[in-house]
Amino acid sequence: MSDTTTNGRLISLDALRGFVMFWIMSGEHIIHALAKAAPIPVFIWMSSQLHHTEWDGITFYDMIFPVFLFVAGVSMPFSFDKKMKIAGVNTPSELPSKEKRKIYLSMLKRTCILLVLGFVVNGLLKFDGYEQTRFASVLGRIGLAWFFAGIIYLNFDIKGQVLWFVGILVGYYVVMKWIPVPDFGAGILTKEGSLEGYIDRMLLPGRLHSKVYDPEGLLSTIPAIATALLGMFLGTFLKVKSSFSANKKLLIMFISALTLMLIGLIWDYDFPINKHLWTSSFVFFVGGFSVLFFTFFYLTIDVWGFHKWAFPLILIGSNSILIYMASEGMVNFGHTANYVFGGAIKMAPLIWQPVFTTLSVTLVQLALLYFLYKRKWFLRI
Numbered sequence: 001m002s003d004t005t006t007n008g009r010l011i012s013l014d015a016l017r018g019f020v021m022f023w024i025m026s027g028e029h030i031i032h033a034l035a036k037a038a039p040i041p042v043f044i045w046m047s048s049q050l051h052h053t054e055w056d057g058i059t060f061y062d063m064i065f066p067v068f069l070f071v072a073g074v075s076m077p078f079s080f081d082k083k084m085k086i087a088g089v090n091t092p093s094e095l096p097s098k099e100k101r102k103i104y105l106s107m108l109k110r111t112c113i114l115l116v117l118g119f120v121v122n123g124l125l126k127f128d129g130y131e132q133t134r135f136a137s138v139l140g141r142i143g144l145a146w147f148f149a150g151i152i153y154l155n156f157d158i159k160g161q162v163l164w165f166v167g168i169l170v171g172y173y174v175v176m177k178w179i180p181v182p183d184f185g186a187g188i189l190t191k192e193g194s195l196e197g198y199i200d201r202m203l204l205p206g207r208l209h210s211k212v213y214d215p216e217g218l219l220s221t222i223p224a225i226a227t228a229l230l231g232m233f234l235g236t237f238l239k240v241k242s243s244f245s246a247n248k249k250l251l252i253m254f255i256s257a258l259t260l261m262l263i264g265l266i267w268d269y270d271f272p273i274n275k276h277l278w279t280s281s282f283v284f285f286v287g288g289f290s291v292l293f294f295t296f297f298y299l300t301i302d303v304w305g306f307h308k309w310a311f312p313l314i315l316i317g318s319n320s321i322l323i324y325m326a327s328e329g330m331v332n333f334g335h336t337a338n339y340v341f342g343g344a345i346k347m348a349p350l351i352w353q354p355v356f357t358t359l360s361v362t363l364v365q366l367a368l369l370y371f372l373y374k375r376k377w378f379l380r381i
Helices: 011-037 041-048 060-087 097-121 138-155 158-178 195-203 221-239 246-267 280-303 308-317 320-330 333-345 350-374
Strands: none
Touching: 011 041, 011 060, 011 280, 011 308, 011 320, 011 350, 060 097, 060 138, 060 221, 060 280, 097 138, 097 320, 138 158, 138 221, 138 320, 158 195, 158 221, 158 280, 221 246, 221 280, 246 280, 280 308, 308 320, 308 350, 320 350, 333 350
């Protein structure tokens, strides 16, 4: 197995993180432009996969957020392992209360920073007023789910962690299916009639993303903890020394991925796969795909040692939160790209100009990330 760690970080994790973030920062626009310029079946299909589903069902685009959260979970055992080594212990249960409190405060600080950054991405600094501010966010959900998964990791052994995982998903299923919503009843899994939407309307302050519910709302953040736990299970499996060969580890991961996907598909019949509600079947199904994605990167980078091909993804993954925030409107990459490449793009056939425009935006983004990478400037939270 190749040594593919950098400063204690698995390169395959940064590459996978970069892969999913690429589609958000500019990759989706490249594919949409290609589908219009060259409407062949493969580009049309890829373009259709880079939209969220209207409600039930799933596309590749629906998987990006949970895969990113899953990767955060995979990183968790490695991150806490460093803290335990500093404290001179081998397991979280051996940590002195004083050291554990320090870790809790560090986790709480990280979560609060992500919550605030989520507010900023949503336009907090526009000062449009309380009613127009959206408080739920992607970064906020990552922070909260990571925080509570970390609390579970630090206080329970693997059996207890699995019980929490199952309990969260079964419990979410029970409340969503059995608790009645005023004027709708129980088990109505629509935008207006779901318990998740009702709680968002009643308790979530400010503006809801989708008026009657928020896809990063309060109740649906609870099963997102299970997504982080799934990643944590995989991270623990990779971290713990065992007699398993690399091939056997890969086989176990592959079988686990198929099993998770199968559970998700079976549960879909009664509790539909739905990213907006982050249903339990969604957690299982996307969890399986997350393991498959990671297995590919782990095999090519950590086992075979082929990582040069993934360097652009590593650039993105090593500064993923920064490029996410920048791409969500905080930096006008299009203006810079047009200034540098606009003249050359105008010389291309009209139908292909949008493709080259989106590619030029990606080049500007990668140039910025390369500059930051070479100077070891990373937004680490």
